Amino acid sequence: MVDADQTFVIVGGGLAGAKAAETLRAEGFTGRVILICDERDHPYERPPLSKGYLLGKEERDSVFVHEPAWYARNDIELHLGQTVDAVDRTAKTVRFGEDGTLVHYDKLLLATGAEPRRLDIPGTDLAGVHHLRRLAHAERLKGVLTALGRDNGHLVIAGAGWIGLEVAAAAREYGAEVTVVHRGQTPLHSVLGPELGQLFTDLHKEHGVRFHFGARLTEITGQDGMVLAARTDDGEEHPAHAVLAAIGAAPRTSLAEAAGLEIADRALGGGIVVDERLRTSDPAIYAAGDIVSFPHALFGTRLRVEHWANALNGGPAAARAMLGQEVTYDRLPYFFTDQYDLGMEYSGWAPPGSYDAVVIRGDAGKREFIAFWVKDRRVLAGMNVNVWDVTEPIQRLIRSKARVNTEALADPHIPLDSLVS
Structure with a gap:
């Protein structure tokens, strides 16, 4: 066991970071644990944001990893709404917050997650353009779907991945009109291929979702700051009162890059390069969750996995490795969805x-x-x-x-x- 006077810093307040902090205490670490989150909400799980919570079937409090009092009870120094802007690997410090607070670490865990990719087209500054990654996004979108359902409004979704389809299902349950614009010919092609993608096309069409395949959005038009329509590169125009950009997520690796850590090639999914112990190119720094490119011996390649189970299992694995335990992170990718x-x-x-x-x-x-x-x-x-x-x-x-x-x-x-x- 590491010395009790050591300080472990975790950057990132999602599921991976929170479960890592929990594991450190469960494994008997008595040193200082600092958890820095750039959101003002306590660490929470993301699946409900496009599933139960968005549908109004789960309460807001159900999304949190721990009750708020848990952190103080377990002597976790929790910093909410604070952004880490620098890691000094030589001095072993991180700098965070508006006042530039410096804190020393003996071991550092990066669990900064991913961020939604943005539509690079005119009109994305309109009030009715949305993303879904954070709890605040889900709260806003929940209100939008309620209003669209009440007023027979139209939602256009760019992207037919998991988030796009889950929000499409939720929107239809609220009663909104939904059009999904997708570059490919079937949803979820990169995961399921054409054989099973058609299953989801048929499912959503049965529930009234319209698909526009083989196209991408080129412009969102509006009036008085509000969305009116979405145009595609083949000349089509879809009426819209709101637009959701669901075109994937990118790993938040800028902090790691600035610190000089090794980053995987974008063609391989990007992410911070780690070994089987989730250790980065710096032996005092570990990484877990969406940002990690880890070697998977079973498939003979590096994987970067953006799903809930990777955060749930990766955070604890990294924590045990930080404590000097023998760890081989080789979990099979796993995810789930509920639609209709x-x-x-x-x-x-x-x-x-x-x-x-x-x-x-x-x-x-x-x-x-x-x-x-x-x-x-x-x-x-x-x-x-x-x-x-x-x-x-x-x-x-x-x-x-x-x-x-x-x-x-x-x-x-x-x-x-x-x-x-």
């Missing part, structure tokens, strides 16, 4: 071009099935749709690298565990 009456979990990694086939077990027409992405008869990823309690066997199958009989894989009467030799 469809619930889904996905495990693994199988970008388009990496697999030979998609094998379906169950009834895709009824949206009760498991899909497997397979390469050389080995399962790279699995997605269970309205089929539950199968995440563990799916992940065991992926980790086993076992060559499977694809007919058996497709047969729901054959237990998944029996396919792992």
Whole structure:
């Protein structure tokens, strides 16, 4: 165990940072723990922002990682609404806040997360243009969707990724008219490929969402500071009272870059380069969550994962590594979504071009099935749709690298565990 007089600083007040602080105390660290958050809200989880909280099915307090009193009770020095603007690796200090407070660290954890990519087009300064990343964004958007539903208003969403589709589902439940503009020909192409992307197209069309594929927004027009319409590069114009930019997120690595830490190539997803212990190119600095590019031995490549489970598990793993424990961070990517009456979990990694086939077990027409992405008869990823309690066997199958009989894989009467030799 490290000495009790040491100071561990965590920069970033999301799930990864908060769970790292929790783990340090749970593992018996008695030194100083400083958690610096650039938001004024206590650390919270982000999935409810586009799911239960946005829909009004979860209370605001349910999103927080810990109750506010937990931090003082566990002797966590929490600084809310404070931005770290410099890391001095030689002096081992971070500078934060308007007054330029300097604090020394023995170990530093960067968990600064990601930020939504911006639309670089005319009209983004209008009042009705939104992003969804922070609690304040969700609160504002919740009010917008309520008003759109009440007044039969139109929402245009740029992007058909997870955030775009989840907000589309929420907007339809509020009663708003929704148009999704997307460059590709199917939603979620980078994750699910064309085979399963169509499933989500059909789902949303059944609930009244209009799609405009193969196009991108080029201008948002308005009057008196308010949105009136959104134009695309193929000459179409969509009526709009609000626009949501949901075109992805970028890792917030500027602090790490300024400190001279190694950054992964953008073609590989960017992010701070770490080893299997989540340690950066500076042995006193660790990183966790959305900003991390970590080596995954199972897939033989570096991954940067922006999902909830990565923050949930990565923060504690980094904390244990900071304490000198043996850590190998090799969690399988995992995420979930809820849209209308469809619930889904996905495990693994199988970008388009990496697999030979998609094998379906169950009834895709009824949206009760498991899909497997397979390469050389080995399962790279699995997605269970309205089929539950199968995440563990799916992940065991992926980790086993076992060559499977694809007919058996497709047969729901054959237990998944029996396919792992």
